[in-house]
Amino acid sequence: MKKIWIVYLLLIGFFLLYVLDYRSQSHLNEQWKTAGLRGEIDEKYVMVTFQMGIDYWKSSLKGFEDAAQALNVSVEYRGSTQRDVHEQITVLEQIIAKKPAGIAISAIHPADLTETIGKAVDAGIPVVLFDSDAPGSKAYSFLGTNNYSAGIKAAHQMAELTNGRGQVAVVTTPNQQNHQDRTDGFLATIQKDYPEMKVVAVKNGKGDQIYSRQSAEEILRDYPDIAGIFATEANGGIGVAEAVREIGGSQRPKIISFDTDKGTLDLVKSGDISATMAQGTWNMGYWSLQFLFSLGHDLNTAQIPGTPPVPEQVDTGITVVTRQNVDDYYAK
Amino acid sequence: MKKIWIVYLLLIGFFLLYVLDYRSQSHLNEQWKTAGLRGEIDEKYVMVTFQMGIDYWKSSLKGFEDAAQALNVSVEYRGSTQRDVHEQITVLEQIIAKKPAGIAISAIHPADLTETIGKAVDAGIPVVLFDSDAPGSKAYSFLGTNNYSAGIKAAHQMAELTNGRGQVAVVTTPNQQNHQDRTDGFLATIQKDYPEMKVVAVKNGKGDQIYSRQSAEEILRDYPDIAGIFATEANGGIGVAEAVREIGGSQRPKIISFDTDKGTLDLVKSGDISATMAQGTWNMGYWSLQFLFSLGHDLNTAQIPGTPPVPEQVDTGITVVTRQNVDDYYAK
The missing domain is CATH 3.40.50.2300 (Response regulator)
Known part of the structure; x- marks a missing residue:
């Protein structure tokens, strides 16, 4: 009799455990379906x-x-x-x-x-x-x-740095859309808002430090009075800063660069680059x-x-x- | 002895149930903390x-x-x-x-x-x-x-409907930014891209069907050859359509409206409104x-x-x- 009781109790106990486990599992699944945005780890x-x-x-x-x-x-x-x-x-x-x-x-x-x-x-x-x-x-x-807007902002910043006067230049990467837009916004704003400023050169720095340095050296040779250079990209900004440090002369042109990698930030901190544009x-x-x-x-339930x-x-x-x-x- | 065995087994059973339930609950909470974007219902x-x-x-x-x-x-x-x-x-x-x-x-x-x-x-x-x-x-x-872009799109659509010729007008709500932008984009595009089109009137319809109808009636009286009217807002579009149906004459001007409420869609379906601009x-x-x-x-962990x-x-x-x-x- 004693043994049968024990067997019964064990069976009832396991059954209860099974029901409880099942309940908590299905509860879990149901909550996950409606609770929170959540994908699969193999996605x-x-x-x-x-x-x-x-x-x-x-x-x-x-x-x-x-x-x-x-x-x-x-x-x-x-x-x-x-x-x-x-x-x-x-x-x-x-x-x-x-x-x-x-x-x-x-x-x-x-x-x-x-x-x-x-x-x-x-x-x-x-x-x-x-x-x-x-x-x-x-x-x-x-x-x-919005790279056109970024170019506009860079132009206003350049005007502030140069008191709205003098020759300026751009070192960019023309066949990349974002750089073209930055250049266009910069050029249009200088032309429209700053009659005493003039963009005298737009050079291809190929997104590369060495090429951009060479471009900046050409600009510094051709326009010794250059007041500012806008580099639309970070490698270019560092290259331009090197050229200016080397042969910038007494009246060093102001540099505006783009982005916030460590190299660029160090040059902003040291004053070699006057400003850089931080993206989100x-x-x-x-x-x-x-x-x-x-x-x-x-997820768009209104899709037409x-x-x-x-x-x-x-x-x-x-x-x-x-x-x-x-x-x-x-x-x- | 038998009774003591039963009590023991019951106690062990309840303890197991408790452990299992606790385990599944904590498992649940832990998953929720890392699994999916999820707020609180009282938020x-x-x-x-x-x-x-x-x-x-x-x-x-x-x-x-x-x-x-x-x-x-x-x-x-x-x-x-x-x-x-x-x-x-x-x-x-x-x-x-x-x-x-x-x-x-x-x-x-x-x-x-x-x-x-x-x-x-x-x-x-x-x-x-x-x-x-x-x-x-x-x-x-x-x-x-981007309401300026929407105005540009409406202007191109209007040019298509009028074969790029004739007088056109705008009924809008000038002191609301989105309507001003739509109007500006429309005006700039007609002026720049369609030399044989001319915007002869920009009227305030106050975002209201009756006012817009009155504005359209004035336009139809003052410019009987009007080829098209752009209403920058849905109530206005319905008002303009009413005016045109009433006194539009044989050469009914084309109407472009905005948005996709049922009233506007019905008028597009009937041909009273030629096109309407659907927003996201x-x-x-x-x-x-x-x-x-x-x-x-x-959630922005890079916030500066x-x-x-x-x-x-x-x-x-x-x-x-x-x-x-x-x-x-x-x-x-």
Whole structure:
């Protein structure tokens, strides 16, 4: 009799354990379905850049990773090692073949990536562009600086530094959309708002420190009275600063650069570069992933054929960094 | 002895149940902390509009609600009943007093709300603007149509409808930023790109069907050869269509309107209105709430003082609706 009682009790006990465990599991699943934005860990989103090793991308990638962590999905970071459009296309083709959950790409060229981006979208992979746009492509959105506005801001800053007088020049990367826009905004503003200033040269620094240094040396030789140089990109800014330190003469031209890598910040701190333009890079990465997640999970419940499922353009904003606030920009 | 065995077994059974239940609960909590973006249900986000009863806001509010549901937070919908700036200020003051988790507001006037928005931000309440901007305010972001671009698109559409020839007019609401921008984009594009077209009148329809009808009647009387009228807002478009139907004569001017409420869609379907401009209203509401959530939860881990914690501007895009695709726009 005693043994039967024990067996009964054990059976009842295990049954209760089973019911309780089942209940808590189904409770769990139900909550997860409605509670919070959350993906699957095997959902992989890829960020694609060029010159992928440079510091500049770190903050965008951090934003991309932060969003992925918040949404419980995975990320991969890819890109061309050099500033080489064919290499970026090859990398993009490889990624498409693996059918990831989404791709955020900074296009090295405004037109040459269009076809490959179209291939990805046609294969059902959500694509957004960040930092550098490819305006004619099938990508769903562009998230980045309004670079024309950034050029306007740089022009006003240059006028402040030069008291609105004298010759100025630009060192840029003409075949990349974001740099062209910065240059255009700068040129238009100087011409419209500062009649006593004149842009005497726009040179191709190829996004490279050595080329930009050479360009700046030419400018300094051809225009010894030059009052300021705007470098639309960080490597260029460092190259220009080297040229000015070497042969700038007594009346050193003011330099405005772009971005906030350590090299640039050090030169702002030392006074070699007067100002640099800080972009909202973390926001580019963070909201790129949020947009891709929204596209992949069809979260737009009001979607009408032919209308944008996510916002078409996101301007992450621009901030001027000078000696006064440069310390805030060093990585903590 | 038998009784003691039973008591022991019951105690062990209850202990196991307790352990298992505790384990599953803590497992649950732990998962929730890292898994997914998720707020608290007592976290209340408020959407504030004007003329709050009109159809136009429904889709923005749906986006706001969809995001709230996804993020497990609450929403409240408030606004002025009339197109009355003082009423909207009063409503906003009442909301601030209750310290909500965030406010998304469509500003009835580009300047008059600035002080009250500043009060909210200074009180630590995240604020974003959507649909109609207040550019000088302390709000963290503006999410809406790039209305200048929308005006450009409307001008090209008007040129297509009129074969790029003849007199055209605008009926608008001049003291509201979004309408001013639409008008400016339209005027600049006609002037720049269509030398055989001329804008002969820009009238104030006050966002009202009756006033807009009267304005259109004046236009039709003063310019009997008018080829087209652009109404920058939906009530106005319906008023203009009424005037044209009444006294438009044999050569009825083409009408381009704005937005996709049922009244406008019906008139597109009947051919009274040739085209209307569809805004990404769901995206305005959805991403407004996402931005407010991000601000309230300090999700930007790269935040530097003086830089935008969320993107400054979001362009939700614009799409042209004609008889061909109008059926897609009726609420399902």
